Amino acid sequence: MQLSEKRPLWQIVKPFLTAFDGPLTLIIFLILSTGIVTLYSAGIDFPGRVEDQLRNILVSFVIMWIAANVPPQTLMRFAVPIYTVGVALLVAVAMFGMIKKGARRWLNVGMVIQPSEIMKIAMPLMLAWYFQKREGMLRWNHFLVAAMLLMLPVFLIARQPDLGTSLLVAAAGFYVIFLAGLSWKVLLGLFIAGGASLPVAWTTMHDYQRARVMMLIDPTEDPLGKGFHIIQSTIAIGSGGIAGKGWLNGTQAHLEFIPERTTDFIFAVFSEEFGLIGNGVLLFLYLLLIARGLIIAANAPTFFARLLAGAITLIFFTYAFVNMGMVSGILPVVGVPLPFMSYGGTALVTLGLGAGILMSIQRHRKLVQT
Template sequence: MPRTSHWIVRRLSHLDGILLILVLVLLGISLAVVASASGQSPARISGHLINIGLALGVMGVMANVPPHLLSRVGPPLFVAGVVLLIGVALFGEVRNGSRRWLNLGFMAFQPSELLKLALPMTLAWYFQRNEAVLRAKHFLVGGVLLLVPFLLILRQPDLGTAMMLGASGFYLLFFAGLPWKVILGGGALGAAGLPVVWSLMHDYQQRRVLTLFDPSSDPLGAGYHIIQSTIAIGSGGLFGKGWMQGTQSQLDFIPEQTTDFVFAVFGEEFGYVGVILLIGLYLAIVARGLVIAARAPTLFGRLMAATLSLNLFTYAFVNMGMVSGILPVVGVPLPLMSYGGTSMITLLLGMGILMSVATHRQLNKS
């Protein structure tokens, strides 16, 4: 029995206390909001609880894996992810006009989710291996490693995931020391290429961008999501209508209110004050992640912790922006709040990596 207790204590010692408390508070809020948004549906609530439980278990396991072992897993995961993305392009299942899933018989799997962690892990491993001799060619290789999965995901089409993957890769390249002249040059080139990007976008993607500027132009079509979500957030006022008292959500005016638009439900029920507190909670998690990054003893740990922290911020910013009508609707869930097992597990895997970097002080730099 003492041996078992000692083993449990050792495993728990790799859970960063501050980060764990912040994550648990956010998950508790998520459970309450999903319960309200689903009309207290037993299936939704139990499903969300199962997703949370599985994701927390995965986070705990990941927190106990030393970073130097994680760094070795990155490249084979990346290769497997790219091969699976090619498989999607050739044999993937089509849903709502998008080819994003591989049907494995017992489940449908989105390989793009695997790349959300495999890409930064691979880039961090690559830059740590070349830490002493970093040159322009290494950043060029890093850019190619980013571009391959980005283009494969973009052609599915899955603009939201492609954007998040691109942001993740950019953050890691930036923290690895990407020169400012390259960043500014790339930004100018990207701005100049916007007309080309616009011409390559699908019709529904163009409609989403145009609807952002005038949702009333298609109030029952492309503009419906933005109109209903902004009505819900605005009607919440300063302190909100109260838990399960939101008219927009309870009368099912908000589309996808347990997933992509769960923030509209939260804003209606808890108001401006609740939204500010929720943003503060996200910023606290990001701040803790950046502190972990600053204290990490290896380049791999620093790059992974900083990138994962900013990834969470980007997810939250993009989701809140699209729900409140300041960004186009791109199908990005609100991190650790939206219903969904795959995104929950992926995000808490990232939190587990953060905890691993924070609590494993003696690291192998190889």
């Protein structure tokens, strides 16, 4: 009796890896590797951070792989239920959510969850589905309904209060509306109306939110209090110079001058240790990430897939731009992590899910073509 030959390990593993888009996976891996190297230095006084982040990365890749295997048509069928559940959870948070540090953002459903994170993906999914159903017959009232679908969760998140997440969800929805064909005239009108409403918005902001805006203008007004974050992070970035102080040699981080140095302000640690050259390399990696996402969006086979891929890609851009902007002192501090760099499980899983959806769109386009 002839024994069957054993297949090489690569042939066994290969079918499972075909779900990953090669260029996108490589770019994300390089950014994650850069993040782990930086986190090791930034978290040297926090034992277990690197190990926890490696576990988060593993979970993120599992989520990415699962999402990459789900066809875009299936994602479209789940758009409305996911959005509905997300909004219902946000309402539940407003009614009986957990309060931590003065904010009501969490819900205990056997385990503690933050429903606002769901909306970062649910929002573009819902709006992409909405516009797909009306492709070729879009009218101004359709954009108005889309804006209402967007503003409901944004309002619920903003009142928690969680300005950073509400801005990200608003941006995710806006990108879909814009890519669906929103007129430039309407955009100009919205920009003017937004500028005119700033005095009213200022009066509705919480004290800590107004303080963040004021510290952006002049952080030296409260150098040991509310302006401390911005002052120390900009010192770290500037002290890195051209080539940086070298890995593990960042004094601002290791002397504990940089707050939240493993999460929101990890870019300051990276800048101090790797300097302008390192920042250039990191920016190039993010540009490659965005470029690959836009290529996937441009080649997507359906209106739904194009809108969803374009919005997710621009969400990645928003994460990176807002984080680097706030750390370098050109934007207010709003608590947005640096994508695939900052320590944290929830944001990494959300980003991995977004990347998996991009891979799904690219993979199933190839399957349709073949």
